[in-house]
Amino acid sequence: MKVGIIGCGAIASRAHIPSYRRSGADVVAVCDINIERAKQLADRFNLSLVYSDYHELLESNVELVSICTPPQTHASIAIDAAKMGKHVLVEKPMATNLEDAERIVRECEANNTKLCVMHEYRFTPCIQEAKGRISRGRLGEILSLEMTAHATFPMRWSDSTWLYDRWGMLDDVGVHFLDILSFLTESYPKRVWTVARDITGKMGFFNYIQAIIELANSCVAYLDLSWIAGSYEWTVRAFGTAGKLDIDVRNNHLAELHGTITPLDEIGATLRKSSRTMNAVLTKRYFKGALAYYDIVIGSYLQSIARSEPPPVGPEDGKRVVQFLQAIKQAAP
Numbered sequence: 001m002k003v004g005i006i007g008c009g010a011i012a013s014r015a016h017i018p019s020y021r022r023s024g025a026d027v028v029a030v031c032d033i034n035i036e037r038a039k040q041l042a043d044r045f046n047l048s049l050v051y052s053d054y055h056e057l058l059e060s061n062v063e064l065v066s067i068c069t070p071p072q073t074h075a076s077i078a079i080d081a082a083k084m085g086k087h088v089l090v091e092k093p094m095a096t097n098l099e100d101a102e103r104i105v106r107e108c109e110a111n112n113t114k115l116c117v118m119h120e121y122r123f124t125p126c127i128q129e130a131k132g133r134i135s136r137g138r139l140g141e142i143l144s145l146e147m148t149a150h151a152t153f154p155m156r157w158s159d160s161t162w163l164y165d166r167w168g169m170l171d172d173v174g175v176h177f178l179d180i181l182s183f184l185t186e187s188y189p190k191r192v193w194t195v196a197r198d199i200t201g202k203m204g205f206f207n208y209i210q211a212i213i214e215l216a217n218s219c220v221a222y223l224d225l226s227w228i229a230g231s232y233e234w235t236v237r238a239f240g241t242a243g244k245l246d247i248d249v250r251n252n253h254l255a256e257l258h259g260t261i262t263p264l265d266e267i268g269a270t271l272r273k274s275s276r277t278m279n280a281v282l283t284k285r286y287f288k289g290a291l292a293y294y295d296i297v298i299g300s301y302l303q304s305i306a307r308s309e310p311p312p313v314g315p316e317d318g319k320r321v322v323q324f325l326q327a328i329k330q331a332a333p
Helices: 010-022 035-045 054-058 071-083 098-110 125-135 168-185 263-282 286-307 315-330
Strands: 002-006 026-031 049-051 064-067 087-091 115-118 142-150 189-197 208-215 220-226 233-240 243-248 253-257
Touching: 002 010, 002 054, 010 026, 010 035, 010 064, 010 286, 026 035, 026 054, 035 049, 049 054, 054 071, 064 071, 071 087, 071 098, 087 098, 087 286, 098 115, 098 315, 115 286, 115 315, 125 168, 125 233, 125 243, 125 253, 142 168, 168 208, 168 220, 168 233, 168 315, 189 315, 208 315, 253 263
Parallel strands: 002 026, 002 064, 026 049, 064 087, 087 115, 142 220
Antiparallel strands: 142 233, 189 208, 208 220, 233 243, 243 253
8 A cells, every 4th residue: 555644744753654664554755835844754764755735646656645734724635635536544633624524524435535534542442441341331321521631732742833723722632532522422512611711811822621512412521621731631530320430541541430439449540550550661652652553543444445344433433523623612602
């Protein structure tokens, strides 16, 4: 499978190209409107085809494209790629509004190209385990979820300016938790209440966002996003009629609790978390974070093309996340 990369920023160099190569695909071309950045990436990975116009890349012999550009560009590139008969892997979110997401899906279906959306956090082992326990009914009926994503500004990760657009934090960080919400509940937003603020009054974008989401299945979710909180936390708590799950996403830990929680329960959970975290540190998996799950998505996606099977994160998964994003933005005063 010959692959072209559109967008040569951090995620392309740290995740997409290495994962394609480990999965046996042949990355043959890169493209970026900043041609010098594209050349630097090509030199780093010894690639010969370099473009500044993605239309030229689509004219080449690539069979699949990875779209690693800012979210507002995803729809136009994905649609053009599908029209050229290319399979499409698009970074999250697949689009910035539901209309564009549906246009992407229609174009891929019309041209018989396979679409996959990069929502890698759902493949974190603790999220997969949570999904299994919820599906087996261990929590009974899910009543509510609390999702907290407090982090620092992503300057060390990327110099991309779109991260600091008005809704950049929601499109960058929030989208991960909205996909987890979608994955665990398999439901859609019914009503949403949103508070989005620039706490400093000087940054020009939302750096603190809270949303209460009533889902179609009657579950209620609370999302708390921040780039200015004084602590780092990536957690999900799922409450059901028969128990609850405490999920530490960043540290890949899950604790299932029922009835009254005793100090012994808390000590046991802490010891299991410490043991798992130490093992991850010693094996260096801990420092890869979510990058470790790109291999799962990309490897499974390539297999799905070869075997004519559904992709690991399909069009409906991507559309559902966009629906959550759009509902949250529209509910802001």
